[in-house]
Structures are given as C-alpha cells and as structure tokens.
Amino acid sequence: MEQTSIxxxxIEELExxxxxxxxxxFSAKQIYDWLYIKMETNFDNMTNLSKELREFIKLRFKADLLKDLVTEESKDGTIxxxxxxxDKKTIETVLMPQKYGQSVCVTTQVGCKMSCKFCASGLIKTERNLSVDxxxxxxxxxxxxxxxxxxxxPENRRxxxxxxxxxGIGEPFDNYDNVLKFVKIINDKRGxxxxxxxITISTCGIVPKIKEFADLKTQINLAISLHASNDEVRNTMMPINKAYPVKTLLDAVRYYVDQTxxxxxxxxxxxxxxxxxPEHALELAKIIKGINGYVxxxxxxxxxxxxYKKSTRIDEFYRILKKQNINAIVRKEFGADIDAACGQLRAKREGVIKNEI
Known part of the structure; x- marks a missing residue:
C-alpha cells in the first residue's frame, strides 16, 4: 500500500x-487532536488509539514535514x-509577527505563470501546483x-x-480546488x-474564479492585486490584464461584494x-468608488x-486617496533585510537573482 500524506x-475523509x-x-477526531492540537506526528505516540489502528495508519499514511533548507530571521521578527x-522543488513561507497575532504568508505553486513584471516569483517558470498537504x-x-x-x-497567543x-509564490486561484481544501482543513474547529x-486569499484577477468563489458565500477575505488604475499601465505590469481588463475585473469584484x-x-x-x-491616485479613487473595500x-x-524602483510618492498618494474618501492604509514593510518579498529567496537560490545564497 502506497503511503499518502495524512x-x-x-476529518470527514479520514472518517x-x-x-x-x-x-x-470517532477515531478520526482522535487523530486530528494528536496532529493539530498536540502537534504529534509520530503515530506510535498516539496512545489512545488501538494498536491495530496505529499499525493501519502507519501503513496507510505518512506525516513527514517539509525539509527546511534556509531559515532567515529579520530584525523585525519576520521569519x-x-x-x-x-520532489526537490523549493518554495518559501513567511511568518510575520503582528500586534493582533502571528500571520503566515503561504505559497500555492512552484513558480508562477502570471509573470507579473514586478514580482520575483515570475522570474522562475511555473512547474506545478502544490498539493493540499x-x-x-x-x-x-x-x-x-x-x-x-x-x-x-504555551498559552501565549504568540x-x-x-x-x-x-x-506567497503562485496564483491561488490557479490552484483553486487545493487552496479551498487547505482552507477547510486549517479552519476546522477540531484542528x-x-x-x-x-484567512485572506489574494488573486491577480482570474475573473471566473472570483465569481465562483463569490458564490460560495464564505467568510474568507478576498484581496485583489490591482496595482494600476487603468488598462494601459496594468497591461505593462500584469499580463493577466489582457485577458481580464480592469473593468471586467472590477465588475467581478462588485459581484463578489454583492454575493458575500x-x-x-x-x-x-x-x-x-x-x-x-497624482493622476493615478485620482483615477484609482474614481474606478473603485462605491465598492465596499479599501486600498x-x-x-x-x-x-x-x-x-522598477520604490516610489517616493507613497505619502502623497495616500493623502489623495483619503481626500477622495477612499479607505486606505500603507502596509508595514516586513523582512526587508532577509529577502522577504515574494519569491526572492527562492530565486536567489535558483541563481535567477544575483548574490545567490
């Protein structure tokens, strides 16, 4: 019998x-408790399971963890x-300490075929989707x-x-089914x-999947990687815009807001x-006005x-949006000293970015 990752x-599938x-x-609940509450991955240590059941799950499942190749810790606490x-492919995951708790940015694909021009993830071709496990x-x-x-x-919320x-690396809605099943597993109250x-899922704008996600009417948050206020600019930055231009994308966003x-x-x-x-800020305010959202x-x-280079007009852009009554925040920067931007560490190791680690 070939082992598969547990x-x-x-929990319903285990049952x-x-x-x-x-x-x-009910033994499925016991297994979930050992795995996700007690954080035990050695099946032999799951002592309230019968010996027969322990032998069965050892034959049927494996609970291997991912191999840690490189760990970098920023002075701001980002890991x-x-x-x-x-299969020897590499991915990245980032832990970002926040005032409200511990936030983790997860990867969903090996590489990313969206090829956004500003992103290190797109420097390496897509090889495959990540499995649920x-x-x-x-x-x-x-x-x-x-x-x-x-x-x-251990009771500390941190x-x-x-x-x-x-x-993280990849377009989540390009791996739609596996991402939603992942969410179901980590959302389970028994785990x-x-x-x-x-939980927030970000997409660069795969319109059919945005609508499909909207129809689920979940409480999961949706983030749209917009990054431009018109098609002319967005086409130069994000190839996906040629398939789903700004108006089409924003219509899908309105549908999502209406449904959920x-x-x-x-x-x-x-x-x-x-x-x-400034004209981009004014245009952005115009196209999203009336949508329940924030920038x-x-x-x-x-x-x-x-x-591309980091903007020197961040504060000005923010003030213009606020003056137009658009809710906006400036994201705190995390891990600038440890290649924490999406795909940077992996791209360095693959030799795509200079100064390979």
Missing part, C-alpha cells in the same frame, strides 16, 4: 477511510523559510516553530499561527481552528514613475533583475 485529508477499513468513526518539497505543512511547520519558541508560555494570507475571517457582503482589499504596489502619480498601499521591494 495532511491532505479533511470515511477508517470506517471503510473497519475502524470507528522566512525556504522549504524543499519531496504541501500547503498545510507550511502552516504546520510554522506552528511547530512558534510552539518551540514560546514553550515556556505561540500559534492566528492569521493566514494566501499571497488548528483558524477562523475564516482570519464582505469588504474587499485592493492591493496596490507603488512603483516609481509607473503607477504612483492597501504597498512599498515596492526592489528586485535587481526588474527595472
């Missing part, structure tokens, strides 16, 4: 597997880990890290992951119990001389192989 299964093989349904997958194991590893770091005070942003409102009554986040990386002029202004993290 981290790919919802079904156990019952099909003559075991009690970035370069993981090696079972590969996404789950990113959170699992970060929880183990926090559990060990705060072992003297001792576990509390928020997730699906904004990590990370609330739906503490949820506020949406517009992510806007400010790049010097490209999308950061997250992001200082650009420069990549040497890309021509």
């Amino acid at each position: 981290f790919k299964y919802t 079904e597997i156990l019952m099909e093989n003559g075991f009690k349904k 970035k880990i370069l993981f090696m997958l079972d 590969e996404i789950v194991r990113q959170i699992y590893t970060m929880n183990l890290y926090l559990k060990n770091k705060y072992k003297d005070d 001792a576990r992951v509390s928020h997730i942003v699906v904004m 990590f119990e990370i609330g739906a409102r503490h 009554n949820r506020r949406v986040t517009f992510e806007y990386i400010l790049i010097d001389g490209v999308n950061d002029r 997250n202004l992001i200082p650009y993290n420069e990549v040497e192989e890309n021509p």
Whole structure:
C-alpha cells in the first residue's frame, strides 16, 4: 500500500477511510487532536488509539514535514523559510509577527505563470501546483516553530499561527480546488481552528474564479492585486490584464461584494514613475468608488533583475486617496533585510537573482 500524506485529508475523509477499513468513526477526531492540537506526528505516540489502528495508519499514511533548507530571521521578527518539497522543488513561507497575532504568508505553486513584471516569483517558470498537504505543512511547520519558541508560555497567543494570507509564490486561484481544501482543513474547529475571517486569499484577477468563489458565500477575505488604475499601465505590469481588463475585473469584484457582503482589499504596489502619480491616485479613487473595500498601499521591494524602483510618492498618494474618501492604509514593510518579498529567496537560490545564497 502506497503511503499518502495524512495532511491532505479533511476529518470527514479520514472518517470515511477508517470506517471503510473497519475502524470507528470517532477515531478520526482522535487523530486530528494528536496532529493539530498536540502537534504529534509520530503515530506510535498516539496512545489512545488501538494498536491495530496505529499499525493501519502507519501503513496507510505518512506525516513527514517539509525539509527546511534556509531559515532567515529579520530584525523585525519576520521569519522566512525556504522549504524543499519531496520532489526537490523549493518554495518559501513567511511568518510575520503582528500586534493582533502571528500571520503566515503561504505559497500555492512552484513558480508562477502570471509573470507579473514586478514580482520575483515570475522570474522562475511555473512547474506545478502544490498539493493540499504541501500547503498545510507550511502552516504546520510554522506552528511547530512558534510552539518551540514560546514553550515556556504555551498559552501565549504568540505561540500559534492566528492569521493566514494566501499571497506567497503562485496564483491561488490557479490552484483553486487545493487552496479551498487547505482552507477547510486549517479552519476546522477540531484542528488548528483558524477562523475564516482570519484567512485572506489574494488573486491577480482570474475573473471566473472570483465569481465562483463569490458564490460560495464564505467568510474568507478576498484581496485583489490591482496595482494600476487603468488598462494601459496594468497591461505593462500584469499580463493577466489582457485577458481580464480592469473593468471586467472590477465588475467581478462588485459581484463578489454583492454575493458575500464582505469588504474587499485592493492591493496596490507603488512603483516609481509607473503607477504612483497624482493622476493615478485620482483615477484609482474614481474606478473603485462605491465598492465596499479599501486600498492597501504597498512599498515596492526592489528586485535587481526588474527595472522598477520604490516610489517616493507613497505619502502623497495616500493623502489623495483619503481626500477622495477612499479607505486606505500603507502596509508595514516586513523582512526587508532577509529577502522577504515574494519569491526572492527562492530565486536567489535558483541563481535567477544575483548574490545567490
């Protein structure tokens, strides 16, 4: 029998597997408790399971963690880990300490085919989607890290992951089914119990999937990587815009808001001389006015192989939006000293970015 990762299964799927093989349904809850509450990955240590069941799950499943290749820690507390997958491919995951808890940015693909011009992820071609367990194991590893770091005070709210942003390498809606199953597993109240409102999925604008996601009417947050106020600019930055231009994208966002009554986040990386002029701010305010959302202004993290530079007009852009009665914030920068921007660490290791680690 070929072993599969136990981290790919919802509790309902485990219940079904156990019952099909003559075991009690409630044992799935016991397994989930060992895995996600006690953080135990050695099946032999799951002492309230029968010996027969332990032998069965040892034959059927594996609970291997991702291999940590490189760990970098920023002076601001940000942790970035370069993981090696079972097939030797590499991905990155970032832990960002926040005032409200511990936030983790997860990766959903090996590479990214969206090829956004400002992003290090697009410097390496897409190789494949991540499996459900590969996404789950990113959170699992970060929880183990926090559990060990705060072992003297395990009840401390900093001792576990509390928020997730699906904004790492890859386009989440290009791996739609696996991402939603990952969310179901880590949201389960019998496991990590990370609330739906503490989970944000970001997309660069795959319109059919935005509408499909809207129809689910979940409490999961949606973020739109907009980054431009018109098609002319967005076409130069994001190839996806040629398939789904700004108006089409914003119509899908309005549909999402109507279906879910949820506020949406517009992510806007400010790049010097490209999308950061006062007229861009006014145009942005005009096209999103009336949509229940806010703008997250992001200082650009420069990549040497890309021509873009960090904007010097961030404060001015912010003031213009506020004057136009648009809710906006300037995102705090995390891990600037450790290649914490999406895809940078992996690209360095692959030799795509200079100064290879």
